[in-house]
Amino acid sequence: VQRDYGGGLLQWINCWSCWKSWCGPSLARGTSYANRSLEMEPLTASRATTTTDKTKSSPGWGLLKRKVVFSIAIKEYSMSRDSTRQLSPSFRVREFGCKGSDVVLLDEELVVLLQCIREHFGKPVHITSGYRTAAHNAAVGGNKSSQHLLGRAADFYVEGVDVATVAAYAETLLPSRGGIGRYPKDAKHPTRKTGWVHIDTRANKSRWSM
Numbered sequence: 620v621q622r623d624y625g626g627g628l629l630q631w632i633n634c635w636s637c638w639k640s641w642c643g644p645s646l647a648r649g650t651s652y653a654n655r656s657l658e659m660e661p662l663t664a665s666r667a668t669t670t671t672d673k674t675k676s677s678p679g680w681g682l683l684k685r686k687v688v689f690s691i692a693i694k695e696y697s698m699s700r701d702s703t704r705q706l707s708p709s710f711r712v713r714e715f716g717c718k719g720s721d722v723v724l725l726d727e728e729l730v731v732l733l734q735c736i737r738e739h740f741g742k743p744v745h746i747t748s749g750y751r752t753a754a755h756n757a758a759v760g761g762n763k764s765s766q767h768l769l770g771r772a773a774d775f776y777v778e779g780v781d782v783a784t785v786a787a788y789a790e791t792l793l794p795s796r797g798g799i800g801r802y803p804k805d806a807k808h809p810t811r812k813t814g815w816v817h818i819d820t821r822a823n824k825s826r827w828s829m
Contacts, residue, residue, distance in 0.1 A: 693770050696723040707734040715749030715773065723750045724770030728820045732792055733773060739788055740777050747815055748774040766798060772819035774802075782814040789818055797821055801828040 696704065698721045702713040707730050716723050737744045751759070751767040766772035777785050782803040789799050800817030802808070 693724055693726045696725060697721050698723060706730045709734055709737045709744065710746075714746045715770070717750045717752050717755050719755060720750070720752045722752075725750060726769070726771040726820050729771060729773055729818070732789070732818055732820070733775065735792060736775075736777065736785065736788060740780055740785070742780060743778045744775050745778065746773050746775045748772075766819035766821055771821065772798065772817060774815050774817050776813050776815045782816055785816045789816060793818075793824075796824045798825040800826070803828075 696712045698713065698716050701723070702711070702716070704712045706712060706725070710730055710733060712723055712725070715725050733744055733746070748759075748767060749772075750770045751761060751765065753768060756763075756765050756768055761767060776782070782801050786799055786801045793799065798817065798819040798821050802811070802815045802817065804811040804814040808814075
């Protein structure tokens with residue numbers, strides 16, 4: 620599925636530190652995120668080209684408005700083979716695994732979202748639920764059409780940052796689509812060990828608080 624980030628995530632790259640850490644040395648050569656991802660590992664879907672606006676800044680080259688249009692794949696991993704595989708500077712396959720399943724389905728865009736959140740707050744992001752099998756989803760009371768079943772969702776919390784603040788930043792990444800759910804630990808939910816945020820990459824826009 621091809622996704623145009625002209626109006627959402629990476630709209631006009633405002634997550635500079637995230638971009639820098641992801642692209643690393645290739646940034647100086649003007650390598651796009653799409654191409655860098657292609658260098659990191661083979662993809663199961665083809666990518667389109669990116670359009671770039673560059674400007675000279677000090678020191679070296681900087682990136683200003685970069686509109687990105689490319690295809691992103693939902694990939695399949697094996698916990699027995701790929702658990703320690705690095706997906707981004709801060710996340711590995713094992714963090715998205717499902718209890719009782721060797722298979723892990725994962726949308727690459729979801730990793731980008733979480734990496735941007737990690738870079739923005741500069742604090743650890745703990746994923747409490749990633750990919751789910753149908754059996755596990757039913758066991759935890761998940762919706763039958765949950766995005767977790769497709770590998771397109773994650774429940775997480777940022778260490779030391781409240782749910783409202785995390786969700787507010789997530790809104791800037793997905794202003795017109797995607798799912799964002801707020802699950803605070805508050806007077807209405809005092810038994811929760813911690814609050815958390817749900818984020819997913821669905822095509823339509825959905826928001827809720829529970």
